[in-house]
Amino acid sequence: MIDFSHLRQDFPVLQRRIHGKPLVFLDSAASSQKPTQVLDVMDAVYRTYYANVHRGAYLLSEESTTAYEEARGKVARFINAGSRSEVVFTRGATTALNMVAFGWGMDHLSAGDKIMLTMMEHHANMVPWQLVARRTGAELVYLPMTGDYRLDVDRIPELLDERVKVVSFTGMSNVTGTMPPVAEIAKVARDHGALVVVDAAQLVTHAPVDVQELGADFVAFSGHKMLGPTGIGALWGRPSLLEEMEPFEGGGEMISDVQLNGSTWAPVPHKFEAGTPPIVEAIGLGAAVDYLEKIGMELVRRHEQELTGYALDRLAELPAVRVFGPADLEHRGGVISFALGDVHPHDVATILDQEGIAVRAGHHCAKPLTRALGVPATVRASFQVYNTRQDVDALFAGLRRAEEVFRVD
Amino acid sequence: MIDFSHLRQDFPVLQRRIHGKPLVFLDSAASSQKPTQVLDVMDAVYRTYYANVHRGAYLLSEESTTAYEEARGKVARFINAGSRSEVVFTRGATTALNMVAFGWGMDHLSAGDKIMLTMMEHHANMVPWQLVARRTGAELVYLPMTGDYRLDVDRIPELLDERVKVVSFTGMSNVTGTMPPVAEIAKVARDHGALVVVDAAQLVTHAPVDVQELGADFVAFSGHKMLGPTGIGALWGRPSLLEEMEPFEGGGEMISDVQLNGSTWAPVPHKFEAGTPPIVEAIGLGAAVDYLEKIGMELVRRHEQELTGYALDRLAELPAVRVFGPADLEHRGGVISFALGDVHPHDVATILDQEGIAVRAGHHCAKPLTRALGVPATVRASFQVYNTRQDVDALFAGLRRAEEVFRVD
């Protein structure tokens, strides 16, 4: 049994008391908390060497540029990118996915083409494609889910016809916790000639990610879910595709030359980083990567599997609880959505909040998936490195309390 | 003479020594330094109540949402918006301008239409329009500059023909410091039926801005130039235009409903804030607004005018210095671009850096303007609230040193 409880002291917010009770934070899938190791780095940037990057001929700017580019290097290494220029800093996973959908899609999709998504996607990997489909005339097709909340990969051969030009799917569902066989799906889709995009917003912080092994064309994720700050994320892309793809935004820093009637672009990745980037946030993300690498992502994954197993066992003690997600720990991460009898998820969340327990209730930005589950919303508890068995026990006790209030038998 | 020297203690980085000399930071037009009042607020968010916004049914999320929306209220009040829903948080001015260029332009521009810019624009207000022009077939026209580095408003009647559908221009040049008569130009352009966009990235931190007085349709700016953090900016828009405009990015938080084949949008401003927003950055920007309002933007403007006047006087003592910008302090802010004889600006910047003085050298993301000035690059010194006459004196001494090294007579 892996013990990460010593990490808790790194996260100041965990000292908070909520309605007089100690905080039990179980909403890291929405956004994780941050260790002092990240907060201190960011604060120190502003206090000791902050300046805008790339264009300064003075020391602070040089130091900031170096730190910013080193952060890129850290992120590149974290996902085992071939080189740091394959990593584009973005505002978050959402922007990264829009960048691909618009930047690649607008030039490569047209009426008759198909974009293949899955029923499990977060709106961030659905709405951008809908927007691009509307503008290009392409159609959307969705890979369905199996009865045990996994992607129905057996349906791929039938759905993946020659009109499918893009396959974009999640590396880990933020609702069911499902982890699809990414490399397997990516291989089939790429062999088929489709562009493969992986939404790794959850995956990247719950398991080791090696973009070369995944075999996708683009991989998107956010910093704030992986112990980093808000306002930053990244898009990894194959060099050849980044080279050819149109920039998503125009502005400073992303140009090579600007004439009155047209411009040429800076080399990758700068072509995709118009304007002043989220400098300190990128450096903070680099510090978050350092923190996670020090623990080791293999261990993070194992800790989470153990905790998830324990939580599923405890939830099974409550007959009124129905979990929406794979039972097999090999195929899921530490995100657990469930229903408690017919008590509405928002009522469950309010009762838990009174006990100091932070969970999420709703559709988790995945309305089509929630509809497919046949419920208006779910309660979701999700784990990060700082969660413990005690947190699970608190959740269990809180659910008992909810059963009491709502007289669930 | 306004004395702001007591403010310097609020900016920890100003204690830095550079190559053994005290830091003289004169590159705030690229990005300003941040006071502890902003840094402490951001740090406290992460340490005491951080959570993702808008969807949480628990206390931390409620507190974060309240702080985030209060920050929107502060920004709205700072620019005298009619209501907080007129303020969209973005990654920065660049994203805000792209949002308008693409979101409005793609649906309202077509072949034969004209987009009117000015010769003074930053690439952020040029390249997005070039991209949209290419996709829509619209043409670009540029309002020229006068001999004394102001916009040639007399040419407007002739250039503003019925094909001009958009007039987008800077509220203050980041190269020459020029402050065009924004309200006057906006009125002529709007009466003419054109959409009016103001790039206020510089203006908003150098002078009071009242969007209702400006009379534009959209106003864009960044947080990091106005004592706030990186990764955040804002777009103000007229409610009716925000209502009708297409979202720039798709994703979570910006939807009302998502079906498999299409979606409906959340109310303004959320429609334009896809995904997890830069939460802590927005709250930090709110704190920066508090800081500036406590000083008072009228006073900020006066302080800067006095300092600029002093700097122009001192530079006039050096016959080899040639300033590119209006002499009249009514028409300019605290951004001074200049040449020192024929010494290349990068050489000047390197010599100043050795003296601890941070200035910028280059085209300042305004290549067409720099070309129009007839130089490959300029040296730029720019002021913020924390700059003093001593900083100007240090610049003067540094330039003397550069003259010595390069034997300028």
Added chain:
Amino acid sequence: MSIEELYRDVILDHNRNPRNRGTLDHPDAHAEGNNPLCGDELTLDLLFDGDRVTEVAIQGQGCSISQSSASMMSQAIKGRTLDEVRNLIATFKAMMDIETAPSQTGLDPDRPGAVLGDLEALQGVRKFPVRIKCANLAWTTLEEALKSRQ
């Protein structure tokens, strides 16, 4: 602040056994309301005789607060005149508005239930600010329905 202040028995009862459930074939007034952030949904049909509400039918899904508020509202407005309904709306909104002091809401602290009946059980929601919009959903939908009639 205890959770029982929010989830009073009468609320749980209305949530379990919502009154005036269903739809009307030819309503004089109709509106649909939803709370995109929570997913609460409501449709409301009304029949009038002159300016008196004679029938109310509600359908929807959502949390106990939104659904019980709708159920209690349906009871409260049935048989009332338009003016009386408007008064109810105003009083309910005042009760839910955290900016309004409890003494200013128009409720009678000495006679619980005298003014708004069962609905007064929703007072506890004031202490749970994120849930206020749940309680209000039925009432904003009612306002829309009244507009639809004109």
Added chain:
Amino acid sequence: MSIEELYRDVILDHNRNPRNRGTLDHPDAHAEGNNPLCGDELTLDLLFDGDRVTEVAIQGQGCSISQSSASMMSQAIKGRTLDEVRNLIATFKAMMDIETAPSQTGLDPDRPGAVLGDLEALQGVRKFPVRIKCANLAWTTLEEALKSRQ
């Protein structure tokens, strides 16, 4: 570290009086280089006689480091064989590479100028890392020009 270590007299001289300035009508090799971040620009024309550089012509604008480096390079390669030029490129790059220890650059500390001539004055640039790309511009452009010949 003093600024005079960067701006040696010979550098200022080459900056003021750049050698081999101009363009060639029918160059055997040609390349254009630029440094988008700084705005430094350079065009380079070469004439060969067999594998020997007989003419060099340079045009461009930029800071004193980029322009003097180009001027000194033009002198250094004129009259040299391709192999000698390639050796010069390698030595210059080693000199500019902050990862290479000064003792490993191939320069002779006891005989300043013996290996790279005037170019050795650019050693000071190593202490000003942001300016290294200025010094290198002429040389990366030279490499491009040599490729263009093949």
